[in-house]
Amino acid sequence: xxxxxxxxxxxxxxxxxxxxxxxxxxxxxxxxxxxxxxxxxxxxxxxxxxxxxxxxxxxxxxxxxxxxxxxxxxxxxxxxxxxxxxxxxxxxxxxxxxxxxxxxxxxxxxxxxxxxxxxxxxxxxxxxxxxxxxxxxxxxxxxxxxxxxxxxxxxxxxxxxxxxxxxxxxxxxxxx
Amino acid sequence: xxxxxxxxxxxxxxxxxxxxxxxxxxxxxxxxxxxxxxxxxxxxxxxxxxxxxxxxxxxxxxxxxxxxxxxxxxxxxxxxxxxxxxxxxxxxxxxxxxxxxxxxxxxxxxxxxxxxxxxxxxxxxxxxxxxxxxxxxxxxxxxxxxxxxxxxxxxxxxxxxxxxxxxxxxxxxxxx
DNA sequence: AGAACTTGCAACACTGGTGATGCAAGTCTG
DNA sequence: CAGACTTGCATCACCAGTGTTGCAAGTTCT
Numbered sequence: 001x002x003x004x005x006x007x008x009x010x011x012x013x014x015x016x017x018x019x020x021x022x023x024x025x026x027x028x029x030x031x032x033x034x035x036x037x038x039x040x041x042x043x044x045x046x047x048x049x050x051x052x053x054x055x056x057x058x059x060x061x062x063x064x065x066x067x068x069x070x071x072x073x074x075x076x077x078x079x080x081x082x083x084x085x086x087x088x089x090x091x092x093x094x095x096x097x098x099x100x101x102x103x104x105x106x107x108x109x110x111x112x113x114x115x116x117x118x119x120x121x122x123x124x125x126x127x128x129x130x131x132x133x134x135x136x137x138x139x140x141x142x143x144x145x146x147x148x149x150x151x152x153x154x155x156x157x158x159x160x161x162x163x164x165x166x167x168x169x170x171x172x173x174x175x176x
Numbered sequence: 177x178x179x180x181x182x183x184x185x186x187x188x189x190x191x192x193x194x195x196x197x198x199x200x201x202x203x204x205x206x207x208x209x210x211x212x213x214x215x216x217x218x219x220x221x222x223x224x225x226x227x228x229x230x231x232x233x234x235x236x237x238x239x240x241x242x243x244x245x246x247x248x249x250x251x252x253x254x255x256x257x258x259x260x261x262x263x264x265x266x267x268x269x270x271x272x273x274x275x276x277x278x279x280x281x282x283x284x285x286x287x288x289x290x291x292x293x294x295x296x297x298x299x300x301x302x303x304x305x306x307x308x309x310x311x312x313x314x315x316x317x318x319x320x321x322x323x324x325x326x327x328x329x330x331x332x333x334x335x336x337x338x339x340x341x342x343x344x345x346x347x348x349x350x351x352x
Numbered sequence: 353a354g355a356a357c358t359t360g361c362a363a364c365a366c367t368g369g370t371g372a373t374g375c376a377a378g379t380c381t382g
Numbered sequence: 383c384a385g386a387c388t389t390g391c392a393t394c395a396c397c398a399g400t401g402t403t404g405c406a407a408g409t410t411c412t
Contacts, residue, residue: 017193019369030390035371134343141317144324167310168344195399206360211401 003027004034005051008044013090020044049097052088057105059084065112070120077116078143079158085147086154113139125166139165179203180210181227184220189266196220225273228264233281235260241288246296253292254319255334261323262330289315301342315341 007027011018020041024031038044059080065073085092096103113136121132142165146157183203187194196217200207214220235256241249261268272279289312297308318341322333 020371021369031370032372032391033389036388040371041369131343134340137321137340138314138317138344141314141321144321145313145317148320164310164313167307168314196401197399207400208361208402209359212358216401217399 001037002051004029004037004044005048008048009052009088009090012048016090045091045094046097046099048088048091049094049102050099052084052091053097053099053102053105055084055088056081056092056109060109060112065116070116070123070125073116074120074125075158075162077113078162079155081143082146082158082161083154085143086150089147135165138168177213178227180205180213180220181224184224185228185264185266188221188224192266221267221270222273222275224264224267225270225278226275228260228267229273229275229278229281231260231264232257232268232285236285236288241292246292246299246301249292250296250301251334251338253289254338255331257319258322258334258337259330261319262326265323311341314344 004023004027007029008023011023011026015022020034021031023044024034027034034044038047060077063073063077063080065077067073068076096106114133117126117132117136117139120126121128121130121135126132126135142161146161149157180199180203183205184199187199187202191198196210197207199220200210203210210220214223236253239249239253239256241253243249244252272282290309293302293308293312293315296302297304297306297311302308302311318337322337325333
C-alpha cells in the first residue's frame with residue numbers, strides 16, 4: 001500500500017505521463033495488483049494527495065513552530081517541509097485537491113507560518129526595519145526555489161535556505 | 177504556423193497531456209494539417225522551445241539591460257521576461273533543450289542579469305550592505321514565484337515584484 | 353484562367369495504455 | 383491442517399492517440 005504510493009511518487013515525479021505498468025514495476029508488484037487497490041489512475045493520484053497532505057501536517061507538527069524558539073523552529077520547519085516537498089513533489093504539485101481536509105491543512109500551515117515570522121520579528125531574529133510579511137514572501141519564494149534542486153539533502157538545503165534568508169533580513173543574532 | 181505554436185502553448189500549458197486533436201482544434205485547424213507541418217508531437221514541442229527562446233532573447237534585448245539606468249532596466253526586463261514566461265510557460269518549462277543555441281541564449285541572459293545587479297549596486301539602487309549576488313538570488317526566486325500567478329497582467333506583476341524586491345534590499349532611491 | 357500549393361475530410365493501420373477476470377500458487381490465521 | 387485472503391500471471395476487450403494517405407475543394411500567384 002504505502003509501497004505503491006511511494007513508488008508512484010518516485011516514478012511520476014520523474015515522468016508524470018508514466019504508465020500504471022511502470023508504477024507497478026517500480027513497486028515490485030504486478031500491474032493488476034495496483035488496479036485491485038486503486039480503481040483507476042485518478043483514484044491512485046487522489047490517494048497520493050491525501051497521503052502527502054498527512055505527511056505535510058506531521059512535518060509541521062514535529063517542528064513545534066508555535067512553541068520552540070523562532071530560529072530553531074524556522075530551521076526545523078524548513079528542513080521538515082523541504083523533506084516532504086522533495087519526497088512528495090508530484091503529489092503536492094497537483095492542483096489543490098478539492099478535499100476540504102486538504103484545504104484546511106494548508107490554511108492551518110499558512111497561519112502557523114505567519115505567527116512564526118511575527119515571533120521571529122519580535123524576538124529580534126529579523127531586523128526591526130523588515131516587514132515580517134515581506135520576509136515571509138521571500139521565504140516562500142526561496143522554498144519554492146529550493147524544491148527545484150532535486151537530489152540534494154533536505155537538511156543541507158534548509159540550512160542554506162535559512163542562512164540565505166537571514167543574510168538578507170536577519171540581524172545576525174544566533175547564527176554564530 | 178505561429179498560429180499553431182501559440183495554440184499549442186495555450187492548450188499544453190493548461191494540460192500537458194492534451195492530444196494533437198485538441199491542439200489542432202484550438203488552432204482552428206484540422207489535425208492532419210498539424211501533422212503535415214510537424215512530423216511528430218516531439219517535433220512540435222521542439223519548435224515551440226526554439227520559438228520561445230527567440231522571444232525570450234528579444235525580450236531581454238528590448239530592455240536595454242546594459243545601457244539603461246539600472247532601475248529602469250530592472251523594471252523593463254522584469255516586465256518583458258514575465259510576459260514571455262507567462263505566454264510561453266509550457267515551452268520554457270521543458271527540460272533545457274540540448275540545442276546549443278538555446279543554451280547560449282540562457283547563459284547570455286544570466287551574464288547580463290549579473291551585470292545589471294552589479295550596476296544597480298554601484299548606482300545605489302541596492303543598499304550597500306547587501307550582496308548583489310544574494311539580491312539576484314532572491315530576484316530569481318521572486319520571478320519564479322510570480323510566474324505561478326497565471327492570468328495576472330505582466331506589467332502589474334513586474335511592478336509589484338520590483339517593489340517587493342526593493343522594499344527588502346533597496347535604498348528607496350527613485351521609488352517615489 | 354491555369355498551375356502550384358494548401359487545406360479539410362475521411363479512412364486506415366498501428367501502438368500503447370486501461371481495466372477486468374479466471375486461475376494457480378503463495379501466505380496468513382484460527 | 384483448513385479456510386480466507388492476497389498475489390502473480392496470462393489473457394481479453396476496449397479505447398484513445400498517433401501518424402499516413404488519397405482525394406476533393408479552396409486559395410494564391412502569375
